[in-house]
Amino acid sequence: MRPDARAWFETRTTSAASLTEVDAAALLRAKRRGGHRISVVLPARDEEATVGRLAADIVDRWMRRVPLVDELVVVDSDSTDATAAAARAAGADVVATADVLPAHGTRPGKGEALWKSLAATTGDLIVFHDADLLGDVAHYVPALVGPLLTDPTVGYVKGCYTRPLSVDGVTSPAGGGRVTELTARPLLNALWPELAGVVQPLAGEYAGRREFLEQVPFSSGYGVEVGLLLDLVELIGLSGLAQVDLGVRRHTSQTQDALSRMAGQVVSAVLARAGHDRAVHGLLTQFRHGEDGFEPYSSPVAVDERPPMTSLPEYRALRAAFA
Numbered sequence: 001m002r003p004d005a006r007a008w009f010e011t012r013t014t015s016a017a018s019l020t021e022v023d024a025a026a027l028l029r030a031k032r033r034g035g036h037r038i039s040v041v042l043p044a045r046d047e048e049a050t051v052g053r054l055a056a057d058i059v060d061r062w063m064r065r066v067p068l069v070d071e072l073v074v075v076d077s078d079s080t081d082a083t084a085a086a087a088r089a090a091g092a093d094v095v096a097t098a099d100v101l102p103a104h105g106t107r108p109g110k111g112e113a114l115w116k117s118l119a120a121t122t123g124d125l126i127v128f129h130d131a132d133l134l135g136d137v138a139h140y141v142p143a144l145v146g147p148l149l150t151d152p153t154v155g156y157v158k159g160c161y162t163r164p165l166s167v168d169g170v171t172s173p174a175g176g177g178r179v180t181e182l183t184a185r186p187l188l189n190a191l192w193p194e195l196a197g198v199v200q201p202l203a204g205e206y207a208g209r210r211e212f213l214e215q216v217p218f219s220s221g222y223g224v225e226v227g228l229l230l231d232l233v234e235l236i237g238l239s240g241l242a243q244v245d246l247g248v249r250r251h252t253s254q255t256q257d258a259l260s261r262m263a264g265q266v267v268s269a270v271l272a273r274a275g276h277d278r279a280v281h282g283l284l285t286q287f288r289h290g291e292d293g294f295e296p297y298s299s300p301v302a303v304d305e306r307p308p309m310t311s312l313p314e315y316r317a318l319r320a321a322f323a
């Protein structure tokens with residue numbers, strides 16, 4: 001690891017791997033001292049099986065028992081199941097991606113849901129958290145927002161964790177984060193070695209200051225995490241980035257061919273920022289093997305980006321009305 005990456009890793013990595021390591025009272029004092037308002041966003045597409053428990057835990061732990069969180073918004077990302085009903089029943093506010101900033105239409109993808117969440121929330125600090133997590137993750141929210149509450153030099157916080165992998169009912173203690181290990185990490189180490197200390201660059205759990213999040217574009221699909229990481233480090237500097245060890249993360253994993261398409265979107269988002277002279281082809285061709293041999297099929301993986309939210313007059317008007 002390059003000296004700058006190691007120095008960052010050693011000075012900007014903290015741990016809050018369990019609730020016992022979270023000093024909730026101190027965080028509440030820091031929140032009040034700083035006059036902060038905290039929003040939690042769960043992007044959810046077809047997560048009826050998990051979103052309710054996750055939302056109920058956040059409402060119970062961090063809104064009712066300890067008023068750390070001011071609003072919990074589940075962004076229903078074109079779900080076809082009862083995600084919205086399950087989230088609402090758990091006490092979350094629910095918005096459909098298509099209903100936010102309708103004049104700007106709607107696009108499929110996780111990044112679209114996250115971009116729209118900026119217009120559907122009011123906190124100056126925002127925590128993003130996947131809606132398919134398994135096990136007790138109640139410490140994630142305070143652990144992620146903690147550095148933003150206690151260190152004004154931190155602008156963006158990434159979660160990191162060990163990642164067991166469950167495939168076809170068989171769970172291995174490691175092996176999760178396949179796109180991270182096989183695509184994102186090698187690419188980032190090659191092109192941005194100063195980021196080699198980031199343990200989980202694609203982590204779906206992170207927190208940031210709105211003043212920065214609203215200044216960067218959002219890739220509409222799965223390129224959103226790597227795009228935000230690169231654009232925010234560009235905006236606030238590596239020293240403005242921190243990471244928190246959250247312990248273990250388990251979630252409902254996708255198939256390899258779905259992750260290959262995810263990797264295609266991650267590669268497109270990285271290459272769009274890498275500066276190169278070759279056009280980036282926006283299609284990923286994969287293969288099935290049928291009775292007549294290999295059958296190719298292609299999926300779009302081109303970068304589809306939304307502009308910085310501050311560039312929208314409607315957003316600026318929303319913020320002015322809230323101020």
Ligand SMILES: O=c1ccn([C@@H]2O[C@H](COP(=O)(O)OP(=O)(O)O)[C@@H](O)[C@H]2O)c(=O)[nH]1
Pocket residue numbers: 042043044045046047077108109110111113129130131132204251252253254
């Ligand atoms: O179009 C999408 C795709 C995903 N997600 C959500 O983004 C999170 C991470 O997505 P996914 O589980 O598909 O990715 P993985 O965790 O397998 O990498 C989950 O809460 C999804 O419900 C979303 O809101 N819209």
Ligand SMILES: O=C(O)[C@@H](COP(=O)(O)O)O[C@H]1O[C@H](CO)[C@@H](O)[C@H](O)[C@H]1O
Pocket residue numbers: 110130163165175176177178179180181202203204205222223224225226252253254259262
């Ligand atoms: O980290 C990864 O390699 C992928 C896939 O994880 P798994 O191999 O299914 O455990 O998951 C992450 O990547 C997505 C794209 O950035 C994020 O949206 C997900 O939140 C995150 O789980």
